Amino acid sequence: MAEVELKNVRKNFLGGKVAALRDINLKIQDGIFATVLGPSGCGKTTLLRIVAGLEQPDTGEVLIGGRIVNHVPPSDRNISMVFQNYALYPHKKVFENIAVSLKLRGYPKEEVRKKVEEVSGVLKIGDLLDRYPRQLSGGQQQRVALARALVREPAVFLLDEPLSNLDAQVRDTTRTELKKLFKGLKATVLYVTHDQTEAMMMSDFIVIMEGGAIRQMGDPLAIYRDPAHRFVAEFVGMHRLNIIAGRIESRRFTSLDGAIAFATNLRRGGRVLLGLRPEHISFNEEREVCLMGETVLVEPLGPTSLVSVRVGENELKAVSTKAPGIQETLRPSFAPAEVFFFDEQTGLRLKPE
Numbered sequence: 346m347a348e349v350e351l352k353n354v355r356k357n358f359l360g361g362k363v364a365a366l367r368d369i370n371l372k373i374q375d376g377i378f379a380t381v382l383g384p385s386g387c388g389k390t391t392l393l394r395i396v397a398g399l400e401q402p403d404t405g406e407v408l409i410g411g412r413i414v415n416h417v418p419p420s421d422r423n424i425s426m427v428f429q430n431y432a433l434y435p436h437k438k439v440f441e442n443i444a445v446s447l448k449l450r451g452y453p454k455e456e457v458r459k460k461v462e463e464v465s466g467v468l469k470i471g472d473l474l475d476r477y478p479r480q481l482s483g484g485q486q487q488r489v490a491l492a493r494a495l496v497r498e499p500a501v502f503l504l505d506e507p508l509s510n511l512d513a514q515v516r517d518t519t520r521t522e523l524k525k526l527f528k529g530l531k532a533t534v535l536y537v538t539h540d541q542t543e544a545m546m547m548s549d550f551i552v553i554m555e556g557g558a559i560r561q562m563g564d565p566l567a568i569y570r571d572p573a574h575r576f577v578a579e580f581v582g583m584h585r586l587n588i589i590a591g592r593i594e595s596r597r598f599t600s601l602d603g604a605i606a607f608a609t610n611l612r613r614g615g616r617v618l619l620g621l622r623p624e625h626i627s628f629n630e631e632r633e634v635c636l637m638g639e640t641v642l643v644e645p646l647g648p649t650s651l652v653s654v655r656v657g658e659n660e661l662k663a664v665s666t667k668a669p670g671i672q673e674t675l676r677p678s679f680a681p682a683e684v685f686f687f688d689e690q691t692g693l694r695l696k697p698e
Contacts, residue, residue: 347410354405425494604657626663
C-alpha cells in the first residue's frame with residue numbers, strides 16, 4: 346500500500362470560470378481508510394479523478410507512495426477505481442470481468458484463475474462466476490466491481506460513491522462488509538460519498554469539502570464533537586443542527602426574539618449563530634438551560650422520534666424516546682457546554698479565548 350498526498354492542487358473548468366478545487370492540501374497515510382465527504386458539486390469526485398489520473402490539476406502536485414504522478418498515466422499509478430455505476434462489461438461473464446486487468450498484464454492462465462477464485466471467495470461471489478452482469482442484483486454487481494479492483498492488489502483503492510445505487514438494506518450490509526474487508530487488507534482507501542452515515546461508520550479519517558475547498562479534516566468523532574465551521578456542524582451528524590440567530594452581550598446569549606437566554610463564557614459580543622444538536626436536547630431531565638415550548642411536529646424513527654418544539658419564534662428539533670402529542674407543552678433543556686457558536690458572516694466556529 347502507499348501514502349497519497351496532494352499539494353496546493355487547483356482545478357478549474359469552463360476556461361477558469363468554475364473553480365472545482367481550491368488549493369487542496371491533503372495527506373492520506375498508508376493503510377488509512379479516508380472518506381471525502383460533501384454535497385454534490387463540492388469537488389470530491391474531481392479530487393478522486395485527479396488522484397486516479399483521469400483529470401490533470403491546473404497547478405499543484407499529486408504524490409502516490411512519495412512519487413510525483415502528475416504526468417504518469419492511470420495505468421501506471423498502481424491504483425484501482427470502483428465507479429458509482431460499476432462499469433462492468435455486459436457481454437463478459439463475471440469471471441472475465443474480474444480477470445480482465447490480469448489478462449491485460451499478461452498473467453499466466455492458471456495464476457489468473459487462482460487470483461479470481463481467491464478474491465471472489467472473499468467477497469462471496471464464487472458461485473456467480475459463470476453469470477453475466479444482467480443476471481445479477483445491484484449488490485452482486487457491486488461486489489464484482491470490487492473484486493475487479495481487489496484482484497490487482499493495487500497500492501491505493503479509489504471508490505466513487507459505490508453504494509449509492511443500492512437499496513437501503515443491501516447498502517447497510519455491504520457497508521459493513523467493505524469496512525471489514527479493507528481493515529483486513531490494511532489498504533489505503535480514498536472513498537467519496539455524500540452520505541455522512543457512511544463516512545462516520547467506515548472511516549479512519551474524514552475530509553469535508555464545500556465549494557471546492559476543504560473545510561475540515563480529521564478523526565470522525567473529533568469532527569462531530571468539535572466542528573470548525575457551521576457547514577461542518579450541519580453536514581456531520583445524524584440529524585440536522587438547530588440554528589438560532591441571536592446576540593451575545595456581557596457574556597450572555599439571547600436569541601433575537603428573547604425566548605432563549607443563558608450565560609456563556611464567550612467574550613465576543615454582537616450577532617452570532619447558535620448551533621445545537623437535536624440529540625443534545627433533553628425532555629427527561631432539567632439541565633442548565635430549561636425552556637418552555639409546544640410540540641408542532643413528531644417524526645417517528647422507530648425506537649426514538651424527532652420532535653419539533655416551538656419556543657418563542659424558534660423551532661427546535663430534539664430526539665425523544667417518547668412521542669408527545671401535537672400542541673403538547675414540553676420543557677426542552679440543554680447544557681451550554683454542548684452549544685456551538687458561529688460567526689454569522691463567515692460561518693467560522695467561535696470559541697472562548
